[in-house]
Amino acid sequence: MSVAVHALSKRFVHSSTPAVNEASFVAETGAITALLGPSGSGKTTVLRLIAGLEEPDSGSIHIHGEASEKTPARHRGIGFVFQSYALFGHMTVRDNIAFGLKAHRWPRAQIDARVSELLSLIQLAELGGRMPSQLSGGQRQRVAFARALAPRPRVLLLDEPFGALDARVRLELRQWLQMLHEKTHVTTILVTHDQEEALELSDQIVLMQDGRVVQKGAPQTLYDAPATPFVASFIGNASVLRGQVQGGRASVGSAVGPVVAGAADGTSVQVYVRPSDVRLCRPGSDAAPVSLATVRSLTRLGGVIKVDLHLPTQDIVTVQLSRGEAEALQLAQGDRVHFDLGDAKFFVGDEPTA
Amino acid sequence: MTGASPVHRLAPIAREPLAVRLLLTAVAVAFISLFVLLPLIMVFTCALADGAGPYWAALQSPETWSAIKLTLRVAAVVVPLNTLFGIAAAWLVARYDFVGRSVLVTLIDLPFSVSPVIAGLLFVLLFGKSGLLGSWLSAHQIQILFAVPGLMVATAFVTFAMVARELISVMEAQGPSEEEAALTLGASGWQVLRHVTLPKLRWSLLTGVILCNARAMGEFGAVSVVSGHIRGMTNTLPLHVEILFNEYNFVGAFAVATLLALLGLVTLLVKRLVHASGSRE
Numbered sequence: 001m002s003v004a005v006h007a008l009s010k011r012f013v014h015s016s017t018p019a020v021n022e023a024s025f026v027a028e029t030g031a032i033t034a035l036l037g038p039s040g041s042g043k044t045t046v047l048r049l050i051a052g053l054e055e056p057d058s059g060s061i062h063i064h065g066e067a068s069e070k071t072p073a074r075h076r077g078i079g080f081v082f083q084s085y086a087l088f089g090h091m092t093v094r095d096n097i098a099f100g101l102k103a104h105r106w107p108r109a110q111i112d113a114r115v116s117e118l119l120s121l122i123q124l125a126e127l128g129g130r131m132p133s134q135l136s137g138g139q140r141q142r143v144a145f146a147r148a149l150a151p152r153p154r155v156l157l158l159d160e161p162f163g164a165l166d167a168r169v170r171l172e173l174r175q176w177l178q179m180l181h182e183k184t185h186v187t188t189i190l191v192t193h194d195q196e197e198a199l200e201l202s203d204q205i206v207l208m209q210d211g212r213v214v215q216k217g218a219p220q221t222l223y224d225a226p227a228t229p230f231v232a233s234f235i236g237n238a239s240v241l242r243g244q245v246q247g248g249r250a251s252v253g254s255a256v257g258p259v260v261a262g263a264a265d266g267t268s269v270q271v272y273v274r275p276s277d278v279r280l281c282r283p284g285s286d287a288a289p290v291s292l293a294t295v296r297s298l299t300r301l302g303g304v305i306k307v308d309l310h311l312p313t314q315d316i317v318t319v320q321l322s323r324g325e326a327e328a329l330q331l332a333q334g335d336r337v338h339f340d341l342g343d344a345k346f347f348v349g350d351e352p353t354a
Numbered sequence: 355m356t357g358a359s360p361v362h363r364l365a366p367i368a369r370e371p372l373a374v375r376l377l378l379t380a381v382a383v384a385f386i387s388l389f390v391l392l393p394l395i396m397v398f399t400c401a402l403a404d405g406a407g408p409y410w411a412a413l414q415s416p417e418t419w420s421a422i423k424l425t426l427r428v429a430a431v432v433v434p435l436n437t438l439f440g441i442a443a444a445w446l447v448a449r450y451d452f453v454g455r456s457v458l459v460t461l462i463d464l465p466f467s468v469s470p471v472i473a474g475l476l477f478v479l480l481f482g483k484s485g486l487l488g489s490w491l492s493a494h495q496i497q498i499l500f501a502v503p504g505l506m507v508a509t510a511f512v513t514f515a516m517v518a519r520e521l522i523s524v525m526e527a528q529g530p531s532e533e534e535a536a537l538t539l540g541a542s543g544w545q546v547l548r549h550v551t552l553p554k555l556r557w558s559l560l561t562g563v564i565l566c567n568a569r570a571m572g573e574f575g576a577v578s579v580v581s582g583h584i585r586g587m588t589n590t591l592p593l594h595v596e597i598l599f600n601e602y603n604f605v606g607a608f609a610v611a612t613l614l615a616l617l618g619l620v621t622l623l624v625k626r627l628v629h630a631s632g633s634r635e
Contacts, residue, residue, distance in 0.1 A: 074539075076538075082531050
């Protein structure tokens with residue numbers, strides 16, 4: 001195993017609540033593990049604790065089986081990439097990449113060879129003599145990756161590495177990171193608040209909320225089997241509906257949702273409906289008006305259509321349709337449609353989601 | 355670096371009416387002319403009132419020479435000391451969070467806000483004959499008050515925070531992430547300071563040193579109290595100007611004053627050049 005964090009806790013001096021509260025997970029060797037959560041969930045603090053940039057109050061960190069929580073940052077064998085790039089502004093690109101190698105006292109010739117190798121890996125071979133201020137944001141972040149990878153770290157720690165970039169460059173760099181990872185296979189921990197980024201890039205997601213790990217597992221597992229209402233609402237842009245158990249199924253108004261095992265009729269349930277979970281069809285002539293939803297608005301977002309539905313219970317649900325589906329249904333604003341919540345996630349109980 | 359972003363000005367369409375702009379400009383120009391430009395010109399015209407000969411003669415008198423040398427000596431000791439202190443204090447305050455940090459920041463600023471005369475008197479109370487350390491010092495035949503060490507101590511006190519303040523504001527604005535990056539890359543604390551922190555700060559450090567030097571050479575109040583005004587011994591340039599002036603030697607007084615005025619102008623010029631170099635990075 002590679003990076004194992006156990007019962008890690010950290011409270012900052014001027015804060016009343018812990019930033020990280022008994023967090024445990026294992027980031028497997030050669031895999032990308034995403035620390036996902038909203039801002040303030042403690043994910044960056046976990047990363048900084050692993051890096052040795054913060055000291056934990058309690059708990060353990062094992063890097064390649066070695067207890068590391070007391071090891072100074074410079075001896076942990078990690079590479080760290082910051083959201084703000086943190087390149088050395090007074091050094092050229094080459095000198096930035098060479099910094100870690102000089103600190104590790106590599107011989108001159110080897111440093112030159114390694115820096116050239118990395119420059120071509122990040123596809124900036126011609127720009128080695130530039131200063132960081134002469135590069136674009138995406139180029140700067142690639143240099144930051146090269147600088148972190150140069151001393152051959154055992155673990156690569158990425159703190160929202162694409163957070164400061166615009167949408168197009170972010171997508172480009174995401175693919176680039178995937179390619180880079182296939183080449184280097186360095187154990188990677190990625191902090192992000194972007195679920196799409198985590199779902200696309202990672203082998204494992206560790207989802208955090210208020211300093212705690214709420215669920216960890218393969219991206220598909222978190223998507224398909226959210227452990228808590230928070231996970232369900234955070235991953236997949238779900239709308240939250242209140243309903244009741246009727247006839248063994250979660251129901252919102254007259255709309256019948258998924259089967260609920262072992263809950264008596266009348267129990268309150270919360271139903272989490274993702275835009276892709278809802279199926280729509282034109283009502284037959286015999287449909288009771290009470291079971292129909294009204295199309296409130298249609299928004300065209302490139303290749304997909306976003307439909308806001310007004311349910312008979314006064315709830316609003318967002319549904320996503322492909323262009324083909326939308327054209328087949330020929331929806332227009334004010335139309336009444338039949339909807340099916342069969343794929344929605346539900347949680348028994350009244351508690352509002354955090 | 356400071357000044358890296360272009361200055362934002364209002365577009366013509368967003369500006370105030372012409373009358374308002376003219377009024378504001380007039381007030382600013384009048385004020386600067388009356389209180390800065392005119393006195394500066396007067397210093398030079400008074401110094402050269404009797405022509406260049408008396409001007410040069412005044413500058414070359416032995417007493418003026420010894421004042422110049424003493425001023426340089428004091429600055430040569432005080433500026434490096436306060437630079438070292440400034441780096442250490444800025445590092446501590448900007449990079450560490452500890453109990454009493456805000457007290458320390460306030461204390462660093464204290465010499466800035468206390469009147470220099472009071473600062474001088476503090477040292478009289480400390481080092482004087484009946485002062486706290488007075489009897490011990492005289493028993494060991496160490497002369498601080500009314501001697502060169504006293505001038506240095508007083509000047510150091512007054513210019514204490516010049517470098518530190520400059521560095522603290524820049525370091526707090528830049529944040530620690532470059533230093534953190536260096537640490538994760540395997541650099542030791544010393545390597546981080548030498549290869550990341552100091553190079554990054556070099557322009558603001560230079561600005562701080564220049565300002566510290568200008569203040570050290572130009573200080574009057576605190577130095578006046580601890581100096582004793584012994585000609586050729588404990589007279590710095592500003593004190594020398596006062597003595598000449600009180601003796602109705604106006605040409606002499608203004609001649610020496612031109613040196614201090616030139617020092618000020620050169621300081622501002624160098625500071626601008628440093629800022630320009632800093633902004634280019």
